[in-house]
Amino acid sequence: MKFQQICILGLGYIGLPTASMFATHGVKVLGVDTNLGILETLNSGRLHIHEPGLGEVVENAVKSGNLKLAASPEPSDAFIIAVPTPFYDSDFGQYNGQSYKKADMRAVIAATEAVLPHLRKGNLVVLESTSPPRTTVDLLVPILERSGLKAGLDFFVAYSPERVLPGQILRELVENARVIGGLTPESAQAGSDLYATFVRGQIHKTDATTAEMVKLMENTYRDVNIAIANEFSRLAERFGVDVWEAIQLSSLHPRVKILNPGPGVGGHCISVDPWFFVETAPDLSVLIQRARQVNDSQPEFVVELVKKALGSLPGKKIAALGLAYKPDVDDLRESPAVEVVHLLTRAGASVVAFEPFKPQANLPGVKALPSLSEAVQDADALLLLVNHTEFRQLTPSMLVSLTPARILIDTVNGWAGSDWAGSGFNLFRLGVGK
Ligand SMILES: NC(=O)c1ccc[n+]([C@@H]2O[C@H](COP(=O)([O-])OP(=O)(O)OC[C@H]3O[C@@H](n4cnc5c(N)ncnc54)[C@H](O)[C@@H]3O)[C@@H](O)[C@H]2O)c1
Numbered sequence: 388m389k390f391q392q393i394c395i396l397g398l399g400y401i402g403l404p405t406a407s408m409f410a411t412h413g414v415k416v417l418g419v420d421t422n423l424g425i426l427e428t429l430n431s432g433r434l435h436i437h438e439p440g441l442g443e444v445v446e447n448a449v450k451s452g453n454l455k456l457a458a459s460p461e462p463s464d465a466f467i468i469a470v471p472t473p474f475y476d477s478d479f480g481q482y483n484g485q486s487y488k489k490a491d492m493r494a495v496i497a498a499t500e501a502v503l504p505h506l507r508k509g510n511l512v513v514l515e516s517t518s519p520p521r522t523t524v525d526l527l528v529p530i531l532e533r534s535g536l537k538a539g540l541d542f543f544v545a546y547s548p549e550r551v552l553p554g555q556i557l558r559e560l561v562e563n564a565r566v567i568g569g570l571t572p573e574s575a576q577a578g579s580d581l582y583a584t585f586v587r588g589q590i591h592k593t594d595a596t597t598a599e600m601v602k603l604m605e606n607t608y609r610d611v612n613i614a615i616a617n618e619f620s621r622l623a624e625r626f627g628v629d630v631w632e633a634i635q636l637s638s639l640h641p642r643v644k645i646l647n648p649g650p651g652v653g654g655h656c657i658s659v660d661p662w663f664f665v666e667t668a669p670d671l672s673v674l675i676q677r678a679r680q681v682n683d684s685q686p687e688f689v690v691e692l693v694k695k696a697l698g699s700l701p702g703k704k705i706a707a708l709g710l711a712y713k714p715d716v717d718d719l720r721e722s723p724a725v726e727v728v729h730l731l732t733r734a735g736a737s738v739v740a741f742e743p744f745k746p747q748a749n750l751p752g753v754k755a756l757p758s759l760s761e762a763v764q765d766a767d768a769l770l771l772l773v774n775h776t777e778f779r780q781l782t783p784s785m786l787v788s789l790t791p792a793r794i795l796i797d798t799v800n801g802w803a804g805s806d807w808a809g810s811g812f813n814l815f816r817l818g819v820g821k
Contacts, residue, residue: 388511388580390414394463396498398425398456400436400655400718401515401549402469403445404556410448412585417463418456421497426456437717437744440557459501465511465581466502469549470494472516473655473720474662482669487676488662490519492526499530506534511543511577513567517602517656518546519663523595528570539571545578546595548602553654553716564588568598606660607675612646613657614678617685620648620818624692630818631800648818650772650798651685651723653712658682658721686726689772689798689817693731696796696815697768701735706766706792709773710742710755714799717744724772727798728753731770739766743777763790774799783810 391414395406398420406418420426428435434442448454460466472495474488481487495516502512512531514523523546528538538544546568551559565586569575575592582590593601616634623630634645652658661679665672690700697703712722719725719742729752731738740755741762742748748755756762759777763769769792771778779801786795787810795802798817807814815821 388464388577390464390511390581390584392417392463393465393467393581394419394460394502394505395467395469396420396460396501397468397470397494397516398429399469399471400438400553400556401551402467403429403434403436404438404441404551404560405467405469405515405549406454407441407444407448408557408560408585410451410453411444414453414584416448416454417461418454419458419460419501420456421458423458426458429456438556439554444557460505462505462507463510465513465577466505467513467515468495468498468502469515470498471655472518472659474659480666480669482665485669485676487665487669488659489666490663492518492522495522495526496530499527503531503534506531506536506542508536508541511545511574511581513545513547513578513581515547515549517548517606517660517663518599519667520599520603521596521667522546522599523568523570539574543574543577544570544595545574546598547578547582548598550602550605553713553718561585562588565590566593566598566601567591568593568595568601570595603660603663606657607664607678609646610652610657610661610682611674611678613648613652614681616646616648617651617681617688619645621688623818624820627820629816629820631803631816647800649685649723650689650727650817652682653720653722653724654718655720658712682723686723686730689723689727689770690730690734692798692815692817693736693768693770693796694734696794696813700731703736704765704767705731705736705738706763706769706790707731707738707740708759708762708769708771708778709775710740710748710750710753711744711773711775714774715744715776717742719745719748719750725750725753727770727772742773743775760789763792766790766792768792768794768796771795771797771799771801774801779804781805783807783812787811 479486567578
């Protein structure tokens with residue numbers, strides 16, 4: 388199939404790079420977002436998200452005349468839906484006395500309904516948003532068939548998960564293998580033809596529900612493996628062991644590769660997606676649910692470590708270094724660092740945070756300052772929550788003049804490389820029993 392005009396709904400971390408990529412490869416793209424502030428920012432030549440190289444690609448896409456922006460879709464050859472699929476904050480499901488988080492599919496429903504008036508014979512609709520199993524078949528298709536057209540016969544429907552790594556999105560969009568699950572083999576072929584516009588990695592065709600499951604399985608696999616690393620960090624502390632050393636030595640085994648512990652698991656994917664299995668099959672997802680609970684409770688373990696380092700929390704001034712959910716990105720969604728700050732504040736500590744990738748971060752219950760020097764200037768302790776390169780490079784000689792704090796708490800093994808012994812700083816590391 389040939390696609391001359393496409394429409395991408397949702398211009399966030401996934402939709403905007405994808406739209407720009409199609410546009411710079413000769414396809415006319417209408418980028419749609421319901422957030423008018425985002426459209427205004429993009430129309431003024433600025434970006435609302437941080438992603439290396441993205442500014443230039445968006446600029447080229449707009450200059451080429453191929454990328455246009457709007458608040459609602461228009462008739463197109465294909466529609467790609469890349470809107471958020473978070474979970475509800477306060478609406479939980481229950482199974483066997485355990486509560487689980489439920490997917491909030493309202494944006495997917497709204498975006499699909501927005502496509503409906505423009506759907507024509509021969510169109511392709513692709514869902515990229517990470518979704519619970521069977522969303523394409525049970526949610527998307529019934530909405531689209533309200534058009535009177537028959538999915539798989541009159542128009543094509545596919546699910547294609549996005550697996551790019553924030554920070555590397557532009558390279559991975561092109562190079563990563565892509566899975567395209569069609570409602571029918573013809574739908575998978577149509578999806579494959581569409582993404583072949585710019586994808587250089589292999590394109591694997593399958594059915595829609597398999598493609599949905601592939602994405603969830605990848606992130607659930609990582610979540611469960613991080614949970615065991617986090618549990619190892621607790622066990623190591625109990626037994627007076629350095630978990631980082633133990634992990635390194637265990638991983639010398641040719642068939643063992645243990646991931647790193649930390650303050651928890653965040654972001655829009657790994658901390659969310661496993662719930663989509665639990666919600667849809669709680670009777671079969673016992674391990675997945677337990678892993679989620681371990682990772683969600685890791686911020687409490689960090690608070691215990693801080694308490695140990697400081698003796699008590701009320702009144703103590705703590706500078707929290709980093710709020711992002713992982714190193715060198717600006718994404719604060721579901722970040723365990725933010726949760727740690729909330730818990731410490733609730734326990735009576737006075738916490739100020741500094742996030743170099745979002746110095747103006749404005750989150751409820753978090754006092755963020757725009758520079759490192761301001762955040763640490765009268766702290767009792769520095770708490771390293773995100774392994775940003777900028778923080779990892781801090782040395783005793785740099786810190787000694789910046790802060791009166793002599794207690795350092797490292798939850799990400801970022802300061803293991805520096806020689807803190809004899810520096811006057813007392814370093815407490817997560818997962819290291821003293
Ligand atoms: N960010 C990642 O690294 C990543 C990786 C893989 C998969 N995903 C998945 O991709 C999907 C999108 O994630 P994201 O990170 O790009 O989200 P995002 O929040 O950065 O962007 C989504 C955009 O969609 C817009 N939107 C919401 N409802 C809309 C509607 N009805 N019509 C049009 N636009 C609408 C929002 O305003 C927002 O700008 C999610 O399902 C996510 O799980 C994300």
